[in-house]
Amino acid sequence: MVKLIASDIDGTLVKDGTLAIDPEYMDVIGRLIDKGIVFVACSGRQFRSERKLFAPIADKLLYVSDGGTVVRTPKEILKVHAMPDEIWKGMCSMIRENMPSCDYFVCTPECCFAEDGGSRMFHWLRDSYGYDIREVPEMLKLKDQQIIKFSVYHQNACEEMCASLFTPAWKDKTVMAAAGKEWMDCTPIGSGKGPALAFLQKYLGISPEETCTFGDNLNDIEMLQNAGFSYAVSNSRPEVQAAAKDTCPPYWENGVLQVLKTFL
Known part of the structure; x- marks a missing residue:
């Protein structure tokens, strides 16, 4: 039953x-x-x-x-499950420096944060998914936040965009899972x-x-x-x-x- x-x-x-x-x-x-x-x-x-x-x-x-x-x-x-700051900040830096065609955001149990409030990703999360997502000027300066997830976004090929550099770098330090063609979700080990x-x-x-x-x-x-x-x-x-x-x-x-x- x-x-x-x-x-x-x-x-x-x-x-x-x-x-x-x-x-x-x-x-x-x-x-x-x-x-x-x-x-x-x-x-x-x-x-x-x-x-x-x-x-x-x-x-x-x-x-x-x-x-x-x-x-x-x-x-x-x-x-x-929360993620150490050095992990999500390291992922943030890698996307910025090496994957400019991708966007990203971070989650806490209460809300999400992203840097570009005018982006396609931001509007999709806010207007279609109904997220409480907030714009911040500098992600790496976030303090005293319980980060539970880091997500990479690409309009139609996120898994492929992450395959050569991002995934090999973080697959043993986080739980990584493709979630549709747009998302690569990274969460804490366990x-x-x-x-x-x-x-x-x-x-x-x-x-x-x-x-x-x-x-x-x-x-x-x-x-x-x-x-x-x-x-x-x-x-x-x-x-x-x-x-x-x-x-x-x-x-x-x-x-x-x-x-x-x-x-x-």
Whole structure:
């Protein structure tokens, strides 16, 4: 019997970078919660963006946000993974000096920071994802901030842009995961959706065999592998489909919704 459901958002439930979701998800998830099943929004998104997407039922969910660095209820943080300053500042300097076609931002549990408030990335995060993102004149001068994620942005080829220099330099010092064609997310060692889900399973006393997960990208693989029931949407990467126990229709056909209905 499934007692815990965790789902990625972008590319799994909705198109990347939108706050529009089929309202039937709210009805079905609400009914599952009423049956005693825990539902977890598990995303690279900021908590604020997750809450906006699930607004009608936001106070009934649990949340894994910012790529698995923060685990929380609607009212309190249960777990945080923070990144040493020398790591995220080193990544910041490398992007500036060697990858001028890429943009970047950093996350804290409360908000995000970027340097160019007029950039495509800034407006997409603020206006489409609904982020609380703030412009700062000099990222390297940020002080007293709990940085949980550093993200590299490129309009259509971020993974490729990072491959020659950035990824080799930081892959052993952070958890790196491509999140769609635009993002390379870097989080502290020990973080990720898989560890976050494992923490929640232990916290709630729910076994992997009683867990169902949904995902579409590389940062979902650990989460899919840590569940007795796991589905990759059919629009996902081949590596993700190989990691999941099953597939479901793509997000534009509400594939996850179709599976969720079977649990009713």
